[in-house]
Amino acid sequence: MLxxxxxxxxxxxxxxxxxxxxxxxxxxxxxxxxxxxPALSQRLxxxxxxxxxxxxxxxxxxxxxxxxxxxxxxxxxxxxxxEKDAQNVVYNLRSGLFEKLQYNDMRYFDDHRTGDLMTRMxxxxxxxxxxxxxxDYRIVDSVCTFLFACVYLFLVNxxxxxxxxxITPMLLLISKVFSKHIRPRFVFMRERLSxxxxxxxxxxxxxRVVKAFAREDYEKERFDExxxxxxxxxxxxxxxxxxxxxxxxxxxxGMMLVTVFLGGVFIINGExxxxxxxxxxxxxxxxxxxxxxxxxxxxxxxRFSTSAAKVMELHYGRPSITDSDEAVEHGRMKGKIEFKxxxxxxxxxxxxxxxxxTVQPGQxxxxxxxxxxxxxxxxxxxxxxxxxxxxEILVDDCDVRQWKLQQLRGGIGTATQDVFLFSDTxxxxxxxxxxxxxxxxxxDFSRRAAAxxxxxxxxEGYDTIIGxxxxxxxxxxxxxxxxxxxxxxxxxxxxxxxxxxxxxxxTEQYIQAQLRxxxxxxxxxxxxxxxxxMREADLILVLQDGRITERGTHRELLEKRGYYxxxxxxxxxxxxxxxx
Numbered sequence: 001m002l003x004x005x006x007x008x009x010x011x012x013x014x015x016x017x018x019x020x021x022x023x024x025x026x027x028x029x030x031x032x033x034x035x036x037x038p039a040l041s042q043r044l045x046x047x048x049x050x051x052x053x054x055x056x057x058x059x060x061x062x063x064x065x066x067x068x069x070x071x072x073x074x075x076x077x078x079x080x081x082x083e084k085d086a087q088n089v090v091y092n093l094r095s096g097l098f099e100k101l102q103y104n105d106m107r108y109f110d111d112h113r114t115g116d117l118m119t120r121m122x123x124x125x126x127x128x129x130x131x132x133x134x135x136d137y138r139i140v141d142s143v144c145t146f147l148f149a150c151v152y153l154f155l156v157n158x159x160x161x162x163x164x165x166x167i168t169p170m171l172l173l174i175s176k177v178f179s180k181h182i183r184p185r186f187v188f189m190r191e192r193l194s195x196x197x198x199x200x201x202x203x204x205x206x207x208r209v210v211k212a213f214a215r216e217d218y219e220k221e222r223f224d225e226x227x228x229x230x231x232x233x234x235x236x237x238x239x240x241x242x243x244x245x246x247x248x249x250x251x252x253x254g255m256m257l258v259t260v261f262l263g264g265v266f267i268i269n270g271e272x273x274x275x276x277x278x279x280x281x282x283x284x285x286x287x288x289x290x291x292x293x294x295x296x297x298x299x300x301x302x303r304f305s306t307s308a309a310k311v312m313e314l315h316y317g318r319p320s321i322t323d324s325d326e327a328v329e330h331g332r333m334k335g336k337i338e339f340k341x342x343x344x345x346x347x348x349x350x351x352x353x354x355x356x357x358t359v360q361p362g363q364x365x366x367x368x369x370x371x372x373x374x375x376x377x378x379x380x381x382x383x384x385x386x387x388x389x390x391x392e393i394l395v396d397d398c399d400v401r402q403w404k405l406q407q408l409r410g411g412i413g414t415a416t417q418d419v420f421l422f423s424d425t426x427x428x429x430x431x432x433x434x435x436x437x438x439x440x441x442x443x444d445f446s447r448r449a450a451a452x453x454x455x456x457x458x459x460e461g462y463d464t465i466i467g468x469x470x471x472x473x474x475x476x477x478x479x480x481x482x483x484x485x486x487x488x489x490x491x492x493x494x495x496x497x498x499x500x501x502x503x504x505x506x507t508e509q510y511i512q513a514q515l516r517x518x519x520x521x522x523x524x525x526x527x528x529x530x531x532x533x534m535r536e537a538d539l540i541l542v543l544q545d546g547r548i549t550e551r552g553t554h555r556e557l558l559e560k561r562g563y564y565x566x567x568x569x570x571x572x573x574x575x576x577x578x579x580x
Contacts, residue, residue, distance in 0.1 A: 001301065001305050004305060004308040008128060012088060012092070012132075016084075016088055020081070020085045023081040026075070026077065027078055027144070028144050030071045030078070031144035031148050033070060036064070037064050038278070038282035039152075040064050041064075041282055042275035042276055042278055042279045043056065044060050045275035046273050046276075047275075083133045086131075086133035089132055090126075090128060093128065093315070097311070098121070100315065105385065106380070115195070115197035115198025115202070116194040118201060123307065124308070124310045127303055127304045128304070130304065131300075131308075138297060139297060142290035145290055148286075150165065150287065152283065153280060157272055157280070160263060160280060163258055164259060164284070164287060167258075168291075171248065171294065174248070175298060178298060183305070185237050186306040187306050189236075192226070195230070196223070199223050241299060248294065255287060256285075260281065263280050324401055327402055327404045330403065333396060333491075334396045335361040335521070335522055337365070338395075339355050340392050342390070343355070343391055344377060344388055351374050352378070352547075353547050355391075357541060359523055359538075360523075363539065364536070364539075365523075365526070365537060365538065365539045366526040366534030366540045366541070367527045367541045368527070368528060368529060368534065368540070368542055369543035374546045375497075375527045376497055378543075379497060379525065383409050395493075413488075413493070414497070415496050417502075424466065426461070426462045426463070426466060429466060429481055430445060430462075430485050431485075431488060432488075434488050434490070437488055442462060445488045448487060448514040449480045449511065450507045450511050451481050455481075478502075479502050480507075480511075483511070493523045493525060495525045498527055498529070499528075500528070512536070531567060532571075537554070540553065540554060550563060550564055
């Protein structure tokens with residue numbers, strides 16, 4: 001836990017360190033002021049009431065009021081400072097974690113659920129804030145209050161103080177047992193919270209699929225199951241706490257009983273004055289209340305520890321794909337692509353096997369093959385979303401692992417079949433990769449992607465806000481905006497992964513014509529199932545089971561009478577025995 005506290009401290013701006021320490025010091029001083037009123041109460045009883053001397057009364061009352069107001073004012077300032085410091089740390093951490101997520105590789109997101117990551121960015125971070133704003137000063141407050149009260153009471157009457165302290169060892173033993181059993185339960189509860197958030201996130205993101213299949217009742221039951229698991233985990237913690245809390249209360253109240261009973265005996269024996277007994281009764285809560293707080297503090301500390309561990313895991317995580325130490329700066333990418341005996345495995349399962357081909361700058365290469373043959377993986381390896389398991393991929397005769405990631409990916413414009421559009425204007429989505437675009441350029445690239453016509457009919461045109469993930473647009477419209485976005489970065493390599501799968505044949509022909517007339521030079525990488533999308537390509541690759549089984553031009557592949565020829569016949573309704 002000390003490691004986690006140090007981590008929080010290191011993530012606080014240095015200019016706030018002194019203020020945070022000052023706030024803790026104020027907490028200590030306020031604990032000292034806590035002793036003033038019991039001491040003045042002793043004088044009030046012994047020197048005023050018992051002595052029947054009203055002269056010091058006004059001065060004592062004024063001092064008691066001043067001590068109370070001073071303590072509350074100092075604690076108000078302390079809480080304000082601590083909350084500001086806690087918010088500063090959470091702001092720094094949240095910004096840092098978001099940056100981490102931006103630069104984490106795709107494998108990380110494959111292995112971690114969105115709901116779990118959102119829990120770390122919200123609930124877990126809030127417990128880090130709670131520690132700095134509340135838990136740490138409550139610990140200092142409880143410890144200092146107990147110690148100062150013990151020292152002061154020891155000076156008043158050490159015998160009675162020792163008898164009151166006999167209860168403390170039992171409390172420490174019980175606390176140790178409680179702490180041992182509570183941590184694994186908090187870890188379990190944290191996982192159930194993550195499961196519940198993941199279920200909610202998936203349902204909200206996929207709500208149209210749920211409605212399309214009329215699975216609302218099933219999803220409700222599924223979420224209820226996750227929610228109940230979280231509730232049960234929470235209840236198990238509360239049950240454990242309820243077993244511990246009555247013992248704490250019993251011991252704390254036992255301390256009060258010891259004070260009253262033995263204090264009365266000491267007064268009878270002349271070892272204690274009525275005023276001094278008032279000090280003991282006034283400060284007995286200062287010794288017993290930290291005991292009551294102990295359970296809550298242990299509870300909160302375990303929750304903080306569990307949450308901080310999850311946040312630290314994300315904070316200290318390092319992406320597996322980063323810029324190599326040997327990475328060099330390049331000029332504008334020319335667009336030459338070369339795969340040399342490339343293989344790629346996932347958990348020991350081969351996805352690509354010995355893939356080799358070369359594409360010259362400005363050429364168009366098309367890839368087709370059955371689902372799961374590894375077509376999209378080619379793109380992901382070329383942009384270094386993943387690293388090859390064997391062989392190498394060269395861009396402009398340089399291994400992609402020797403390119404700086406920003407420069408490599410900045411030279412590749414990608415439009416995929418599974419389109420993600422942001423909750424932004426149409427213009428903002430098209431210009432997402434190139435913020436320097438003018439509105440005229442946005443319109444030009446939209447026209448080339450056959451998107452201008454339907455955009456002009458939107459309520460606000462290019463200023464129309466697109467709903468989350470492109471809600472309100474058809475699949476073909478989303479694909480065309482995504483293609484315009486890919487072209488707008490003026491890439492050296494333009495990748496189109498089934499980009500025109502949801503558009504009609506006439507629109508597809510228009511897009512193909514526009515791609516041949518782009519105002520910049522680029523190599524085109526097309527993944528498609530339609531023969532019409534690839535028949536003009538300079539090189540067509542057929543990928544089956546992770547291997548290239550056919551390669552050549554449209555005419556050459558028809559002559560081979562393999563997978564490409566069979567697909568051609570099926571799509572154009574030509575009996576295979578009649579196909580040329």
